Structure formats: C-alpha cells, structure tokens
Amino acid sequence: MNPASSSASVAAPLDVVREEPLCAETPREVLQQAVTPRESVYVRSNFPTPSLDASHVIVVRGAVQHPYEVAVHELAAWPQHEVLVTMECAGNWRLGMDPVPVGEPWSYGAVSTTAWRGVRVADLLTRAGIAPEAVELLTIGADKGERDDSVTPGPVTFARGLPVDAAMHPDTILATHMDGEPLTQHHGAPARLIVPGWYGMASVKWVAAFELITTPFDGYFQRQRYVYKTAEGDTPVTRALVKSFLAKPERSADGRVLTARGWAWSGFGEIARVQVQVNAGEWVDAELIPSTSPYAWTGFSLVLDIPAGPVTVRTRATDTAGNTQPDRIEWNSLGYGNNAVRTFVID
Numbered sequence: 001m002n003p004a005s006s007s008a009s010v011a012a013p014l015d016v017v018r019e020e021p022l023c024a025e026t027p028r029e030v031l032q033q034a035v036t037p038r039e040s041v042y043v044r045s046n047f048p049t050p051s052l053d054a055s056h057v058i059v060v061r062g063a064v065q066h067p068y069e070v071a072v073h074e075l076a077a078w079p080q081h082e083v084l085v086t087m088e089c090a091g092n093w094r095l096g097m098d099p100v101p102v103g104e105p106w107s108y109g110a111v112s113t114t115a116w117r118g119v120r121v122a123d124l125l126t127r128a129g130i131a132p133e134a135v136e137l138l139t140i141g142a143d144k145g146e147r148d149d150s151v152t153p154g155p156v157t158f159a160r161g162l163p164v165d166a167a168m169h170p171d172t173i174l175a176t177h178m179d180g181e182p183l184t185q186h187h188g189a190p191a192r193l194i195v196p197g198w199y200g201m202a203s204v205k206w207v208a209a210f211e212l213i214t215t216p217f218d219g220y221f222q223r224q225r226y227v228y229k230t231a232e233g234d235t236p237v238t239r240a241l242v243k244s245f246l247a248k249p250e251r252s253a254d255g256r257v258l259t260a261r262g263w264a265w266s267g268f269g270e271i272a273r274v275q276v277q278v279n280a281g282e283w284v285d286a287e288l289i290p291s292t293s294p295y296a297w298t299g300f301s302l303v304l305d306i307p308a309g310p311v312t313v314r315t316r317a318t319d320t321a322g323n324t325q326p327d328r329i330e331w332n333s334l335g336y337g338n339n340a341v342r343t344f345v346i347d
C-alpha cells in the first residue's frame with residue numbers, strides 16, 4: 001500500500017525552470033517515491049552557485065562567549081544526526097495563483113524528501129556558548145549578487161535569521177550529507193542548514209557563518225522576500241502550510257477502478273486526515289500510510305470505483321493542529337504558500 005512500493009528508487013532529470021542560477025523541479029514521476037533520489041531533488045538558488053570544498057571554514061561568532069572557526073572536514077568527528085525531511089519551496093505552485101505573481105514560475109515540483117545528515121546546530125552553538133541576549137541565529141551563505149530592489153546599496157548575500165529556539169531544536173542540523181553521500185554543489189556543499197518543518201528558504205545553503213544576533217534580522221531575504229505581502233501588511237513566511245498532492249493514478253485492467261495515491265505534509269503538525277473527491281462528488285477519507293519521520297510526508301491511498309474516461313480528483317489534507325487546505329488562498333503579491341486544494345485531471 002505504500003505509494004513507493006510499486007517502483008524501485010528511480011531518478012529522473014530535473015525539470016528546469018531557470019538555468020542560471022539554477023531553479024529546477026523534481027519531476028512528477030519521481031514524486032511518487034517516498035524518498036527523492038539525490039539527482040532528482042529540486043534546486044532553488046538565488047545567485048550563482050559557490051564552489052567550495054571540505055576545507056571551507058565556517059565561523060561561529062556574535063553574541064557568544066567563545067567565537068570559533070571550524071573547517072567542514074573536521075565536522076566528521078562530531079556526533080552525527082540524520083533526519084528525513086520533506087522540504088518545499090515557499091513559491092511551490094505559484095503558477096496555480098491567479099493572477100500569477102512575480103517570482104520563479106514553479107509548478108508543483110519544488111518539493112522533495114531527503115535524508116539529511118550532519119551535526120546538530122545545538123552542538124555547534126553550545127560549544128560557542130550563547131549569550132542570554134541573543135534572539136536569532138543569523139546564518140550567512142557564501143552566495144551573493146545584485147538585487148535592483150534592495151533597500152540597501154551593494155550586493156546582497158543570502159542570509160536568514162532563525163529564532164534561537166528553532167536553531168537549538170535537536171533536529172535542526174548543519175548537513176554535510178544527503179542520502180548518505182556528501183552534499184551536491186547545488187544543494188549547498190560542503191555544508192547547509194536544515195530546518196525541518198520550515199519552508200526551504202530557512203535551510204541556508206553554503207553556510208559561511210553562524211552569527212548570534214541580539215535584534216531580529218532585517219536583511220533582504222528576511223524583509224523584502226519570504227514575506228506574505230497582502231493588503232493587511234507583511235507576515236513572515238515560516239513553516240510549511242498543510243498540503244497534499246496526487247502522485248500516481250492507477251486503473252485496473254478493465255479501466256474502472258482507480259487507486260488514488262499521494263503525499264501530504266505540514267510544518268505545523270502531523271497529517272491527521274486526507275480526503276479525496278472525484279468529479280465534485282462526496283469527500284471520502286483516504287487511508288494514511290504514516291511516515292517513519294515526523295518531518296517527512298505521509299502517504300495516502302484510496303481505491304475509487306469510477307468509470308473509465310477523464311475524471312477530476314481533488315485531495316485535501318488536515319494536520320493535527322487542525323489546519324486544512326483551503327479551497328482558495330488569499331492572494332499575496334510575492335506568491336508564497338499556495339496550499340489551496342488542487343484539481344488533478346486524470347485521462
């Protein structure tokens with residue numbers, strides 16, 4: 001019954017949305033699998049990809065008792081921690097918004113599930129000794145570039161502030177490996193942050209420095225991007241909203257029965273329920289296939305007795321915090337967090 005059980009791990013080339021800097025989606029046929037093969041993990045980069053190796057040095061500084069530097073190859077001697085995480089770009093399914101907002105025109109494939117391994121950020125910060133006045137961990141990437149709309153002059157560096165409690169969470173890691181192998185260059189080699197449950201922008205790639213700061217970060221990628229901009233004002237984008245999709249429709253030999261399978265995830269809790277609707281009929285509860293990780297998507301499956309011919313199928317997930325995918329979302333000008341129920345057409 002597992003959505004992944006019908007096929008072995010099969011990779012496929014990414015669907016490229018933009019060549020440079022690379023933005024590319026995980027192809028739909030690969031999204032049938034519980035774990036995304038590393039070659040098929042979506043890529044979202046804002047600037048040219050840095051070329052760094054394991055001699056790259058990460059600086060830990062700011063509001064700490066003992067600032068220090070550590071080369072990435074030295075991290076192999078630290079206690080290791082692995083987490084299986086579904087990571088989604090906040091702009092995933094921007095194309096489903098009407099009108100389509102500015103930004104990368106993502107369809108539904110800016111989401112992947114990967115086993116990330118590395119060192120707990122809590123271990124790195126405990127070694128430095130966090131000063132009591134620290135409020136956020138500012139993670140600074142090694143990539144930068146020009147941004148015409150930046151309110152500050154000069155090149156912008158990819159950097160993000162994360163509340164200290166989220167940084168100290170035992171499953172927040174500085175990952176050096178994905179799928180048991182060193183990170184690929186596009187995914188942040190030699191070391192990247194992984195913040196389970198948050199939209200992808202929190203998981204800073206190519207980490208150059210960790211800086212404990214005493215006032216909330218107000219840089220470009222905190223205040224000018226990754227905010228829900230609506231008529232009511234700006235709200236920061238944080239955790240991933242509850243969402244689901246249909247992965248692999250299967251008909252029986254007589255063409256009648258169709259098995260709806262797919263995945264559901266939420267950064268606000270575990271998946272409590274997935275409902276499926278065919279041709280605008282009743283919503284029916286699907287069977288849930290729990291994940292081995294609280295941060296990885298939950299499978300669902302439902303056998304539907306429907307006639308041959310084109311059908312529309314809609315899926316709607318609810319999490320344990322009581323959030324349900326809405327029929328439509330409030331439009332926001334940067335096009336983030338489109339978790340509205342999507343209609344899938346099956347021929």
Ligand SMILES: Nc1nc2c(c(=O)[nH]1)N[C@H]1C(S)=C(S)[C@@H](COP(=O)(O)O)O[C@H]1N2
Nearest residue numbers: 042043044045046089141158200201204205
């Ligand atoms: N340094 C750096 N980190 C980054 C980004 C970036 O452009 N630069 N993009 C972020 C965004 S918006 C997402 S969705 C994820 C994507 O990670 P991936 O390319 O490994 O899938 O990385 C995040 N971390």
Ligand SMILES: [Mo]
Nearest residue numbers: 089090200201
């Ligand atoms: Mo993203």
